[in-house]
Amino acid sequence: MFHWLEQKPFFFAVVLFLTIAFAGIIEVIPDFAKQSQPTVGTKPYTTLELAGRHVYIKDSCNACHSQLIRPFKSETDRYGMYSLSGEYAYDRPFLWGSKRTGPDLMRVGNYRTTDWHENHMMNPASVVPGTVMPAYPHMFTNIADIETAYAEAYTVKAVFGVPYDAEGMPKLGTLEEAQADAMAQAKLIAADMKNQSVKDAVANGQVPEIVALIAYLNSLK
Amino acid sequence: MKSMVIGGIILIVALMAGTYFVAGDAFQSDDYINSLTMLGALAIIVITVFTVLKYVNQIKNDTASGELADENWDGIGEYTNPIPSGWGLIFIGSIIWMLWYFFVGYPTNQFSQIGQYNEEVLENNAKFKAAWENPTDETLVAMGESVFLVQCAPCHGVDAEGIAGKAQDLTHRMSKEQVLDVIKNGSQGLGYPMGAMPPMMAQGADAEAIATYVAGGLKGEAPASFAACSSCHGADGKGMNGMAPNLVDYDNTLMSKVLENGKKSSIGEMPSFKGRLNETQEKALTSFLNSIKAGE
Numbered sequence: 001m002f003h004w005l006e007q008k009p010f011f012f013a014v015v016l017f018l019t020i021a022f023a024g025i026i027e028v029i030p031d032f033a034k035q036s037q038p039t040v041g042t043k044p045y046t047t048l049e050l051a052g053r054h055v056y057i058k059d060s061c062n063a064c065h066s067q068l069i070r071p072f073k074s075e076t077d078r079y080g081m082y083s084l085s086g087e088y089a090y091d092r093p094f095l096w097g098s099k100r101t102g103p104d105l106m107r108v109g110n111y112r113t114t115d116w117h118e119n120h121m122m123n124p125a126s127v128v129p130g131t132v133m134p135a136y137p138h139m140f141t142n143i144a145d146i147e148t149a150y151a152e153a154y155t156v157k158a159v160f161g162v163p164y165d166a167e168g169m170p171k172l173g174t175l176e177e178a179q180a181d182a183m184a185q186a187k188l189i190a191a192d193m194k195n196q197s198v199k200d201a202v203a204n205g206q207v208p209e210i211v212a213l214i215a216y217l218n219s220l221k
Numbered sequence: 222m223k224s225m226v227i228g229g230i231i232l233i234v235a236l237m238a239g240t241y242f243v244a245g246d247a248f249q250s251d252d253y254i255n256s257l258t259m260l261g262a263l264a265i266i267v268i269t270v271f272t273v274l275k276y277v278n279q280i281k282n283d284t285a286s287g288e289l290a291d292e293n294w295d296g297i298g299e300y301t302n303p304i305p306s307g308w309g310l311i312f313i314g315s316i317i318w319m320l321w322y323f324f325v326g327y328p329t330n331q332f333s334q335i336g337q338y339n340e341e342v343l344e345n346n347a348k349f350k351a352a353w354e355n356p357t358d359e360t361l362v363a364m365g366e367s368v369f370l371v372q373c374a375p376c377h378g379v380d381a382e383g384i385a386g387k388a389q390d391l392t393h394r395m396s397k398e399q400v401l402d403v404i405k406n407g408s409q410g411l412g413y414p415m416g417a418m419p420p421m422m423a424q425g426a427d428a429e430a431i432a433t434y435v436a437g438g439l440k441g442e443a444p445a446s447f448a449a450c451s452s453c454h455g456a457d458g459k460g461m462n463g464m465a466p467n468l469v470d471y472d473n474t475l476m477s478k479v480l481e482n483g484k485k486s487s488i489g490e491m492p493s494f495k496g497r498l499n500e501t502q503e504k505a506l507t508s509f510l511n512s513i514k515a516g517e
Binding site for chain 1: 371493
């Protein structure tokens with residue numbers, strides 16, 4: 001029946017590809033579109049949290065820490081509720097990670113606090129004996145890049161329709177407004193911190209990387 | 222043909238001899254498993270050699286026959302022979318198996334990863350409940366220690382002493398500084414029936430006297446100013462059966478209130494651990510803390 005087709009290898013390959021691709025598309029796309037809708041309560045990151053996310057990516061935290069809790073009892077006992085696809089709707093890129101040298105951080109905001117992160121990032125071994133995590137003291141002096149974070153937020157809002165400024169969602173506004181909001185959020189975090197140079201920097205209108213990173217980590221819930 | 226059969230037999234003998242030469246020691250013991258293995262190896266070699274011989278022979282001597290199909294590719298054609306019956310049976314069998322798999326064994330959309338997770342949780346909870354229905358004190362302390370090491374030690378330290386002031390020292394109830402801080406600033410948010418504690422219940426020397434007395438574990442004569450505390454915390458400081466926080470020990474009520482609501486104090490903030498531990502585990506934590514209480 002199909003002998004005529006077998007004699008046309010290129011045409012045959014194209015038809016084969018189209019057949020398999022079509023099957024793949026109708027199998028994958030509808031479910032994927034459904035699963036990737038934001039879950040109720042998932043919000044885009046504020047400017048400060050995005051700046052902290054940039055620090056997280058820059059210092060390759062995702063090389064050792066995953067952000068994906070699998071549905072196993074052993075895992076949900078330790079890290080909390082398993083992850084849903086919709087929770088990553090505003091993660092660009094997602095930071096699932098592929099290796100757990102350190103623990104998962106998907107919901108670290110639920111069980112660690114600002115002052116714990118402060119102690120831990122300055123000297124991890126001081127709170128977790130025997131840890132292999134290196135210290136990140138440079139985060140206490142480097143200044144976070146709020147403008148780039150704003151640029152990213154503005155871009156995803158304009159291009160992908162991320163619901164900034166919508167009702168019940170984080171405010172973005174103009175660059176000046178976003179910077180003011182980021183400073184206000186940074187002040188709240190600095191108030192819970194003990195490091196004097198960080199507190200001074202925030203009082204002077206600068207946001208050290210550690211403050212942005214803690215804002216990001218606290219937002220992971 | 223004959224020379225090939227002789228060659229095959231020589232190969233078999235050589236392989237068996239080589240094996241015996243290398244691993245012959247293994248046949249000296251009473252254990253027959255090595256001899257069985259050797260027999261198996263012999264069978265595999267014999268079957269392999271004679272199967273190869275059969276097909277080599279076929280390649281050498283067989284001539285193709287049958288009707289050619291219409292098409293050919295650059296002179297290479299194909300016979301219209303029927304497919305081998307064994308192959309055909311396996312093909313039909315796999316179609317039947319596919320239908321069984323699809324409609325009976327693992328029907329479409331019937332598997333759920335989350336369903337599997339829920340079953341795992343239920344099974345685990347049932348197992349936990351059955352195993353620790355009436356735990357002894359030692360069991361509670363041991364369970365409390367393992368829960369502590371996983372959930373609490375990252376902040377309170379493996380020795381529960383709070384890592385040099387970074388978190389509450391759980392081997393003591395409260396230090397004098399902490400009592401003074403609570404008297405000065407009040408305390409709220411633990412959700413006790415008595416409600417929030419107002420700031421400035423006592424001042425100056427009175428506050429000092431209370432702080433020394435409470436930090437010392439409420440031993441000896443209570444200072445007169447302690448009357449301001451005892452109206453809620455009780456004359457013995459034990460919180461009047463869960464109406465207000467116990468000032469002497471970590472008790473079950475205090476444990477579950479702090480785990481549920483978290484705690485903000487002069488040291489820093491402890492997050493809520495709501496829903497992370499079950500009742501037995503919370504009790505176990507209390508037992509563990511009381512077992513490591515300093516000075517007792």
